[in-house]
Amino acid sequence: MKKNILGIFAFVCILMTSCTQDQLENTNVSSEASEASQNKSNTTQTSQELLNIEQINKIIDERLNTTGIFSWKDVSDQVLWSAAVHGNEFITIGYGAKGESFRTSEDLRLTNIKNDIIALVSEVESLSEKQLIIEDDAILNVIDVQLKSLETISELRKRNDIRYLEPNGYSFYTSSGYYPQEFSSSGCSKDGQNLNNNDYRTIAPNALISWTFDQHNIEAAWAHSTGAGITVGLIDTGVSQSQPYLGSNFNDGYSSGRSIQKYGTFIDSPWWWSNNTDGPHDKCGHGTSMGSTIASPRNDNYMPVGVAYNCNLVSYRATEDVLLNDYHERKGVKNALVALGNRSDVKIISMSVGYPWSIGNVSDGVKYAYNRGKLIFAAGGTSTALTNWYPVIFPASMNETVAVTGITDDGSYQQCDTCHDGSEIEFTVVMERDNDDGRTGAVLGFYNGDKKYVGGSSVATATTAGIAALVWSKHTSWTRNQVLNKMRQSAEFYPNKSSTKGYGNIDALQAVQ
Secondary structure, eight states, X not given: OHHHHHTOOOOOSSOSSOOOOOOOOOOOOOHHHHHHTTSTTOTTTOOOOOOOHHHHHHHHHHHHHHHSOOOGGGSOHHHXXXXXXXXXXXXXEEESSTTOOBOSSXXXXXXXHHHHHHHHHHHHHTOOHHHHEEEEOSSBSEEEEEOOOHHHHHHHTTOSSEEEEEOTTOOOOOOSSXXXXXXXXXXXXXXXXXXXXXXXXXXXXXXXXXXXXXTTTHHHHTTTOOOTTOEEEEEEBOBOTTOGGGTTTSSBTTBOSOOEEEEEOOOOOSOTTOXXXXXXXXXXXXXXXXXXXXXXXXXXXXXXXXXXXTSEEEEEEOOSSSBOOSHHHHHHHHHHHHHHHTOTTEEEEEEOOBBSSOOHHHHHHHHHHHHTTOEEEEEOOBOSGGGGTOOOOXXXXXXXXXXXXXXXXXXXXXXOTTBOOOTTEEEEEEEEOSSTTOOOEEEEOSSTTOEEEEOHHHHHHHHHHHHHHHHHHHSTTOOHHHHHHHHHHHBTTTTSOBTTTXXXXXXXXXXXX
């Protein structure tokens, strides 16, 4: 697949399984690169040297290590240009005034800004408009343009009508310095597992309820709401076509009168110019687990049931895995957000995917969906060695999203072994046994008849999205803010908020009463 073709070794944001790779040897950054990173947009001092990937990654590492934050706006013209050249020689431009992420109607001023930018790039690069435009988004104020010249970057950065310039084709960030190169970004697993008898209960009509649900009174909440009439949008790796309970048997047992729809916005190709989407079906396993957590049917086949087992589900295969480190994944998530934002039936969006720092076009997509009234839940982040220090990841770090993380069942709000927390967290979900084997939540497997465990902030997010569906189904006329406030009021710490765990665990029964 494309990440194997490109040889990308990725930093972990959201991880269900990890593998060990040889640690990448540290690479010394030239004095020119270090100096250039401190002298942004100074064309008279900017080095004309094309930095290599190791040098660029070292600069990223240094900023993350010293500040915990990285943004392309903080690097020099040289660094930004070098990353763009290595990333298939194009740049993503967010244009307009600060906060102008999208347009809901034709706007002559924004059109003129875009045309001026295109004319500038065309002149410097000596390319026609047709040659240089890779994508011109119809709703978001974003264009992708071809470039090879450092001068183009410098001239664009002089403008005051550009919100961001990002090398979205640069997918080579690796652990060249501070981070050990022993992470897997995928979060993918198709293997079924045998469930411990202590990790589920059998309820009518012979469905399995995960032990994690009992920590939040979810079964008791079903006496008041099962999610009927509410549609949840899932942006992930899709759902498996080999799992009939997220397909032809979505209506089964106590689950009836609902629908599941599957779409694909991800393009599985190493070539940035490809427009052939990869279809709606999961090839990773992560999205199937999230779909099961939210909406698996309550039937008599001894399979795990979802939190909102009567809700509708709209699944988007927008990514290959959980780490948004590829141009097509970022574009896929952006397009899925716009599509779900445009659907009046979709109330809730669940996103258990992300990246260490903000991605402009995805951020614009989140803001568009939020503007359309969507309640957006995002995973706070899951990893291994980074857990003890790395903050909440993007897009959970945005004000427009509701960040969720996972904790253990020890009763002291101990974060799960691999979960991130921080000030942005709104809710926690108990999803890990506080013992040596750390068993997690029970869900449907990738293949028919399979069951498995799934953990991290990913399943915590999907669980919370399911609880939101229960609340909204009980109060169908409520707004997003009313639903969110009810969830907050049902949480353990309310009206107080922890500095790292938000309002704490939601009591689903209280939330629907």
